[in-house]
Structure formats: structure tokens, C-alpha cells
Amino acid sequence: MERTYVMVKPDGVQRGLVGEILKRFEQRGYQLLALELIHPTKERLEEHYQDLKTKAFFPSLVEYMMSGPVVGMVFSGLDVVKGGRKMVGETNPLNSLPGSIRGDFCICVGKNIIHASDAVDSAEREIALWFPNGVKNYASPLLGLLYE
Numbered sequence: 001m002e003r004t005y006v007m008v009k010p011d012g013v014q015r016g017l018v019g020e021i022l023k024r025f026e027q028r029g030y031q032l033l034a035l036e037l038i039h040p041t042k043e044r045l046e047e048h049y050q051d052l053k054t055k056a057f058f059p060s061l062v063e064y065m066m067s068g069p070v071v072g073m074v075f076s077g078l079d080v081v082k083g084g085r086k087m088v089g090e091t092n093p094l095n096s097l098p099g100s101i102r103g104d105f106c107i108c109v110g111k112n113i114i115h116a117s118d119a120v121d122s123a124e125r126e127i128a129l130w131f132p133n134g135v136k137n138y139a140s141p142l143l144g145l146l147y148e
């Protein structure tokens with residue numbers, strides 16, 4: 001089953017939004033496979049955001065992401081990468097519809113509370129980066145109620 005990496009950013013953790021975000025993914029029907037609160041290192045963030053290294057906002061992005069602990073989660077489910085991105089909304093909260101996580105809980109691109117993988121291959125790269133000891137799959141009885 002497809003997997004994605006979701007990370008509640010430091011502002012989301014400090015604002016007490018972890019439970020709300022977890023609830024939304026769970027109630028949609030995605031299966032939680034892993035969850036960890038960590039204080040990310042600069043090295044790991046630079047690896048995570050390697051595609052953005054040349055952007056002018058890169059140093060402030062890394063500083064923001066190191067301003068407190070983050071909560072990383074792995075979810076699995078049918079088309080979870082695309083579905084998860086839709087739930088999160090657009091990079092700039094201004095373009096995120098109400099009902100999406102960014103559309104409901106934030107207003108500024110530099111404090112947009114949550115990350116979700118944007119493609120299946122980047123999801124697997126990010127899961128390996130943030131959960132280097134691996135993530136176990138397990139069979140949930142709920143699956144029979146969600147899939148034909």
C-alpha cells in the first residue's frame with residue numbers, strides 16, 4: 001500500500017495541533033504506521049529540503065524548522081500521497097481552501113504548520129530519512145471497511 005510522510009512543523013506542535021492533524025488523517029481512513037516527536041538536526045533538515053537549497057528563503061526555512069520539536073508520522077492508504085496533499089492545502093496558506101489543514105489553521109507561508117510528501121518516490125526517501133530504523137506494516141481490520 002502507498003505510504004506518505006507527514007510532519008507537523010514546530011509552530012504546529014507549539015500550537016497544540018498534533019492531535020487535530022492526526023485525527024483528520026485517521027478519520028479519512030489512512031492508517032498510522034509510525035509517529036515520533038523529534039528535535040531535528042540542521043543536517044537532517046538540509047537533507048529533507050535538499051531541492052530547496054538554492055532558494056533565498058532556505059536559511060530561514062531551516063531556522064524555522066529548528067525552532068522546536070517536530071512530529072513525524074507515516075500513513076498508508078490508497079493514493080495517500082495525493083490525498084494527503086489535498087488535505088494539507090497549498091504551500092501558501094492564502095491559496096489553501098477552508099477545510100484544508102493550512103486553510104483552517106494558518107495564514108503565512110513561512111509558518112505553514114505541516115509538511116506532506118509531494119510524490120511517491122519523495123515519500124519513500126523521506127520515510128527512510130526520518131525513520132532510519134524502518135517502519136513496520138500491520139493489518140488493520142478497518143481496511144475491509146475502506147476498500148472494495
Ligand SMILES: Nc1ncnc2c1ncn2[C@@H]1O[C@H](COP(=O)(O)OP(=O)(O)OP(=O)(O)O)[C@@H](O)[C@H]1O
Pocket residue numbers: 052057061090091092109110111112114115116117118
Ligand atoms: N516564499 C517562501 N517564503 C518562505 N518560506 C517558504 C517560501 N516558499 C516555501 N517556503 C517554505 O518552504 C517549505 C517547502 O516549500 P515547498 O515548495 O517544498 O512547499 P510544500 O511542498 O508545500 O511544503 P512542504 O515541503 O513543507 O510540505 C514550505 O512549506 C514553506 O514552509
